[in-house]
Amino acid sequence: MRFLIKRSITLLLTMFLVSVFSFVVFQIIPGDSAALKLGLNADAASIEALRESMGLNKNILIRFIDWLTSAMHGDFGTSTQYSMPVTQLLKQRMEITAWLAVISILLILAASLLLSLLASLKEDGWIDRLIIILSQTFMSVPPFFMGILLVLVFGITLHWFQTGNCPDPSADFTGFIAFMIYPAIAIALPKIAMTAKFLRSSLLREKELEYVRTAKSKGSSNLRIMLYHVLKNALLPVITFMGMVIADVFAGSIIVEQVFNIPGIGKTLVVAISNRDFPVVQTIVLYIALLVIVINFIVDVLYQWIDPRIKMD
Amino acid sequence: MKKKIFLLMLFIVFAAVLGGCQDGKASGNGTEPSGANASSENETVISSDDVTSTDGTPVYGGSIVVGITQDLDSLDPHKVVTAGTREVFYNVYEGLMKPDEDGNLVPAVASDYSVSDDQMTYTFTLREGVKFHNGELVTADDVIYSLKRCAGLLETSDPEVSIESAFSTFTDIYATTADDKAAVVIQLSEPNTELLSYLTTAIVPDGYTTADGAAPGTGPFKFESYAPLQSYVIVKNEDYYIPGIPYLDKVTFKISTDADAAFLEVLSGGIDILPYLTADQAAQLGDDYDVKVGSMALVQALFLNANAEPFDDVNVRKAICYAVDRQAIIDMVAGGMGTICDTGIFPSFKKYYDSSLETYYTQDIEKAKQLLADAGYPNGFSMTITVPSNYKFHVDTAQVLVQQLAAVGITADIKLIEWASWYTDVYQARDYESTIIGLDANLAPSNAMRFYSSASASNFMNFSSAAFDSTFENALNTPEGDEKTAYYKQLQQILTDEVSGVYLQAPANIVAVNKKLGGYTFYPLYVQDMASVYYIAN
Numbered sequence: 001m002r003f004l005i006k007r008s009i010t011l012l013l014t015m016f017l018v019s020v021f022s023f024v025v026f027q028i029i030p031g032d033s034a035a036l037k038l039g040l041n042a043d044a045a046s047i048e049a050l051r052e053s054m055g056l057n058k059n060i061l062i063r064f065i066d067w068l069t070s071a072m073h074g075d076f077g078t079s080t081q082y083s084m085p086v087t088q089l090l091k092q093r094m095e096i097t098a099w100l101a102v103i104s105i106l107l108i109l110a111a112s113l114l115l116s117l118l119a120s121l122k123e124d125g126w127i128d129r130l131i132i133i134l135s136q137t138f139m140s141v142p143p144f145f146m147g148i149l150l151v152l153v154f155g156i157t158l159h160w161f162q163t164g165n166c167p168d169p170s171a172d173f174t175g176f177i178a179f180m181i182y183p184a185i186a187i188a189l190p191k192i193a194m195t196a197k198f199l200r201s202s203l204l205r206e207k208e209l210e211y212v213r214t215a216k217s218k219g220s221s222n223l224r225i226m227l228y229h230v231l232k233n234a235l236l237p238v239i240t241f242m243g244m245v246i247a248d249v250f251a252g253s254i255i256v257e258q259v260f261n262i263p264g265i266g267k268t269l270v271v272a273i274s275n276r277d278f279p280v281v282q283t284i285v286l287y288i289a290l291l292v293i294v295i296n297f298i299v300d301v302l303y304q305w306i307d308p309r310i311k312m313d
Numbered sequence: 314m315k316k317k318i319f320l321l322m323l324f325i326v327f328a329a330v331l332g333g334c335q336d337g338k339a340s341g342n343g344t345e346p347s348g349a350n351a352s353s354e355n356e357t358v359i360s361s362d363d364v365t366s367t368d369g370t371p372v373y374g375g376s377i378v379v380g381i382t383q384d385l386d387s388l389d390p391h392k393v394v395t396a397g398t399r400e401v402f403y404n405v406y407e408g409l410m411k412p413d414e415d416g417n418l419v420p421a422v423a424s425d426y427s428v429s430d431d432q433m434t435y436t437f438t439l440r441e442g443v444k445f446h447n448g449e450l451v452t453a454d455d456v457i458y459s460l461k462r463c464a465g466l467l468e469t470s471d472p473e474v475s476i477e478s479a480f481s482t483f484t485d486i487y488a489t490t491a492d493d494k495a496a497v498v499i500q501l502s503e504p505n506t507e508l509l510s511y512l513t514t515a516i517v518p519d520g521y522t523t524a525d526g527a528a529p530g531t532g533p534f535k536f537e538s539y540a541p542l543q544s545y546v547i548v549k550n551e552d553y554y555i556p557g558i559p560y561l562d563k564v565t566f567k568i569s570t571d572a573d574a575a576f577l578e579v580l581s582g583g584i585d586i587l588p589y590l591t592a593d594q595a596a597q598l599g600d601d602y603d604v605k606v607g608s609m610a611l612v613q614a615l616f617l618n619a620n621a622e623p624f625d626d627v628n629v630r631k632a633i634c635y636a637v638d639r640q641a642i643i644d645m646v647a648g649g650m651g652t653i654c655d656t657g658i659f660p661s662f663k664k665y666y667d668s669s670l671e672t673y674y675t676q677d678i679e680k681a682k683q684l685l686a687d688a689g690y691p692n693g694f695s696m697t698i699t700v701p702s703n704y705k706f707h708v709d710t711a712q713v714l715v716q717q718l719a720a721v722g723i724t725a726d727i728k729l730i731e732w733a734s735w736y737t738d739v740y741q742a743r744d745y746e747s748t749i750i751g752l753d754a755n756l757a758p759s760n761a762m763r764f765y766s767s768a769s770a771s772n773f774m775n776f777s778s779a780a781f782d783s784t785f786e787n788a789l790n791t792p793e794g795d796e797k798t799a800y801y802k803q804l805q806q807i808l809t810d811e812v813s814g815v816y817l818q819a820p821a822n823i824v825a826v827n828k829k830l831g832g833y834t835f836y837p838l839y840v841q842d843m844a845s846v847y848y849i850a851n
Contacts, residue, residue: 031733032741035518037386037498038475039394040740047464050472082541083387089541148577155581164569164578261574263542269572271384271542274703276733278392 011293018289019071019282023064026278032056033080054080067282077279081272086283090268094287095169097253097264102182103177104191104249109242110193111188117226119196120203131200134141135193143252147186147259154182164261183260187252191245198241202234209233236307243299245290371847376563377830379841380575380587384542384568391463391474396753396839401566403840405446405547406515406530408495409437409456412756416662416837418509420690422444422451422516422531424494432504432792437512439495444552446517446535452851453488456497457541458485458519460512471523479511479757500718506792510757514612522796533559533844542568547843560832560847564821572705585827590839591705595823607822608661611751612654612761613707614620614814615698617715619775621726621746625695630812634674636721637714640678643818646709650821656805657752658761659819665758681721693722699748702729706797707726707749714749740773751820755838758801759789765813776813 032048036043051057055066070077076086119131155163161182167175206212207230215225254266262266265284272280352746383397390406393399411421424440424848443451461467464480485500501508527536533555534547549559567584569575574592578584582601595604617624617633624630643651652660656670685693700711709728715725725747730738739745753833754761763769766785767777781804788800809816826833832845835844 029734030737031731032737035741036733037392037473038393040736040771041394041478041765042475046472046476053472081384081386084541093542102675151577151581156577159581162578162583163581163782164567164574165583235728257575258571261569261571261578263540267542267570274733 002169007297011290011297013211015286015289019068019286020064021311022282022285023067026281027060027277029268031276033278036276037080040235067279071286076283079272079277079280081275081277081280086279089280090265090283090287093268097250097257097260097266099176100184100187100253100262100264101170101179101246101249101297103180104187104253105246107184107188108191108195108245108249110112111149111192112199113231115192116199116203117195117231119200120207121226123204127202127251130194135197138189138193139197141190142255143186143190144255144259146189147183147256150182150186151259166260180262183253183256183262186256186259187249191248191252195241195245199234203230206230206234220311222255229312232306236303239302239306243296244293250288250291314688330653330696339349340527347817352682355832369849371560371831372742372850373560373847374562375560375848376565377561377585377843378565378567378583379843380569380578380584381545381566381841382569382572382575382589384570385539385545387473387523388536388539389474389521389523390528390530391459392471394475395452400839400841401545402515402530404534404564404843405472405532405536406517407532408513408515410512412574412836412837412838412840413514414834414842416664418513418638418756421513422456423497425491425508426659431504433501435499435501435508435512436489436491437497437499438466438491439497440554441494443531443554445531446529446550447518448552449518450521451516451531453495453497454519456516457486457488458521459514460497462517463514463606473523477506477511477514479505504790506789506797507757507759510760512753513755536571537563543569544568555843561843564843579825584825585830586826586833586841586846588822590823590825592650592821592823595825596648599826601828602735602825603828605824605826605833605835606650607824608652608659608837609751609822610659610661610836610838611753611819612657612659612816613749613751613818613820614816615710615747616748616774616814617747617812618743618745618773619777620743623688624746626688628688629690630815631674632681632688632721633718633723633815633837635677635681635684636723637674637717637815637817638676638681639817642710642713645713646706647818647821650823651818652821653817654819655809655816657765657803657808657813657816658754658758658801659837661819661835662754662758662761663677663758663762663837665798665801665805667805670805673809678718678720685721690722693724695724695726697726697728697746698729699730699745701732701735701750702733704751707751710817711749737768740771743773743775753839759785762788762801762804765808774814776792776808776811778807778811778813780806781811783838786788 034054035047036058038047038050055063059082067077078084079086079089082089087179115131120130122128154160166179169176212225212230215229253264254269257264257266258270265287268280269284272284325633373484381397381401383395385398385401386393386395390402393402407421409421409423409426410418413419420440422440422443423437425438429434439451439453441457445451460480460742462474464483465476466483479766482501482503483499484507487498489496489498515528516531521528527539531549533553535550537546537548539545545568546563548563549561552558556838567578569578575584575587576590579587579602580597580599598604616629619625639653643649643653654672655673656667658666660666660668685691698711698714700707702708711727715727752764762785764771764774765776766772766782784800784803784807788797788804791797791800822835824833829848830846831849833845834842834845836842
């Protein structure tokens with residue numbers, strides 16, 4: 001319980017600092033959203049009038065407090081570019097990016113578990129070597145490059161999917177998932193490589209320990225030992241790593257969404273920054289910060305669940 | 314043994330990857346010859362009006378996807394400021410007047426108009442039976458409301474509505490009748506000879522506000538749906554007052570804020586029409602697409618801040634004009650597609666454009682060096698070219714310019730900035746040495762000249778010329794005709810001679826059009842006219 005309270009306080013404090021930080025950064029970078037909205041032909045008086053109505057002329061501190069109070073009431077303001085409430089604008093976009101992240105994470109988990117188990121069954125066997133070399137290769141391929149390759153091969157040459165034609169998840173869910181597989185692969189591949197390599201060495205380390213010998217002498221099969229004993233212990237360090245990977249997946253989606261032209265959070269963020277759409281940027285930044293914090297929290301809980309020796313305090 | 318086989322496989326994989334890269338390079342190099350072909354095709358496409366006749370027999374129906382690389386500003390046509398949205402809204406909204414493909418203004422919601430001799434009273438007879446997309450007839454009240462809204466004359470004004478400065482002289486707008494038909498009279502406080510080109514302002518229903526959602530218009534297509542960052546969909550207006558158009562049932566404008574991603578969508582067959590391609594992209598298009606080449610309605614120029622040393626000296630500005638090889642720039646950045654242009658009006662604005670200025674400055678390194686030496690810079694100087702990074706075309710141009718300027722001893726650095734920073738630092742604060750940008754104009758010649766009068770808030774190049782200011786005054790006060798045209802040609806000569814900017818080119822607009830489609834038409838301003846596009850009968 002104490003742990004939870006402590007965690008919640010840290011969470012709120014972090015969120016507050018993040019919002020202060022992104023607010024300040026937004027004040028420093030040049031660009032005036034009122035002027036941008038009215039274009040090159042606007043006269044000074046119109047720009048001034050719009051600045052006034054957008055509240056841009058108020059003191060910075062007052063503006064921040066205004067924003068903070070309404071945000072705490074769940075009102076994240078109105079997008080300056082789209083003239084619609086930020087929550088409404090982001091709702092569907094969050095759903096799309098969340099699916100992209102979920103598919104990527106599932107891919108990472110499934111593929112890296114399978115590969116590392118295969119590799120560690122026989123150290124220095126040819127499967128092990130192949131997996132090491134492949135993971136070394138894919139680790140160094142950035143998601144956007146992999147994305148472009150996938151688009152070229154599967155989108156343009158093979159026509160397995162139509163680039164940029166991301167179906168609406170509420171209308172055509174299977175089509176949506178079928179499309180999302182490709183960007184998810186682009187995000188997941190380097191992470192699969194890293195996780196598999198990490199998990200493999202963790203598995204190999206565990207295999208040397210005495211309890212494995214005991215299990216072996218008891219007559220358990222190799223596979224059984226791996227799945228029931230070694231894997232669980234080997235997962236422990238990997239879980240921390242997964243926490244970072246998941247945060248990375250969201251970062252990766254920002255870039256990959258550009259390549260595949262997916263109308264998700266990442267794409268919205270990029271467009272909002274170039275349009276100086278402050279309410280949208282602020283909300284997305286907070287959302288991502290919240291995600292990272294929550295994921296870290298889940299990692300901590302998982303830790304305890306897997307290894308009851310670790311006490312949370 | 315196993316190891317060897319494995320290594321061999323690995324080698325094959327690498328070889329395949331490398332081979333793929335080389336292919337990519339080869340297609341990049343292949344741009345030049347095909348670019349040259351396209352540029353010879355260029356003239357025929359731009360000048361001939363019979364493009365459509367070569368496109369085959371039109372059939373009615375069908376839907377297409379058009380790629381746009383900018384999201385819409387607003388669904389309220391009176392809040393639109395970007396060219397990217399204007400060219401889409403051309404299909405949905407109409408003003409009293411409407412531009413046609415030759416740059417003439419033709420009556421749209423109005424059927425006829427008359428201007429008093431003193432150029433202070435404009436009377437528009439409304440076309441009978443024009444309906445908004447919501448089915449209601451257009452009345453004089455709707456016209457008056459729309460114009461007042463854009464003139465800032467409504468009692469409660471929305472600060473986001475972009476106020477048309479040409480409307481600032483409105484003293485009265487009222488309904489009347491002319492030959493028993495509804496008409497609207499606009500009364501001005503001072504003569505305005507170019508008001509018509511501004512009356513393309515969208516007519517929306519009386520009382521419309523942004524909160525009502527997308528405004529009903531009167532154009533050949535009506536609004537169907539919009540999803541931010543995804544698409545803007547329009548469908549055929551069955552009640553359009555011009556019989557026979559549009560051909561298509563539905564047009565989806567697919568928003569893809571990344572131009573490269575949009576092009577990949579063309580390659581995968583997801584987009585039927587994509588304008589503003591680069592020459593490289595045009596060369597990569599497969600057999601399913603035609604490449605159409607028109608001219609963009611803008612002048613690309615290197616602007617020199619006349620308040621920043623050494624550009625306050627006109628001879629230094631002239632030296633740069635002589636240092637530049639415009640054709641080489643067009644060849645390098647656009648594969649030879651583009652038209653040399655050396656003044657403030659672009660060539661497709663045929664009526665006023667002075668083509669004789671194209672050879673006013675031709676590259677002459679010696680002369681440039683001499684001018685620099687006379688101005689006190691025998692060893693050249695260093696300068697910074699500030700370029701908005703979102704315009705790859707301008708960035709590429711800057712790179713070629715750096716090399717050309719080096720030949721006369723000028724060391725130029727490129728500074729890339731975001732568009733939002735360009736707006737505040739360069740355009741508003743005028744805190745820069747030189748910048749590359751394209752300037753567009755609507756169909757009023759004064760609109761192209763608005764940047765250069767010394768008092769103008771848009772005069773970010775700090776150009777100041779007494780001759781220009783007085784001639785501009787005369788041009789504005791002269792009704793349309795030979796005299797007015799002569800004034801505007803004179804203005805262009807002043808701009809070129811006194812170097813208001815180092816004008817480079819009117820960039821080519823390269824458009825990928827699905828071969829199944831015909832009727833794509835270029836306009837001398839930002840328009841993607843979908844009413845003329847059709848599927849070709851088999």
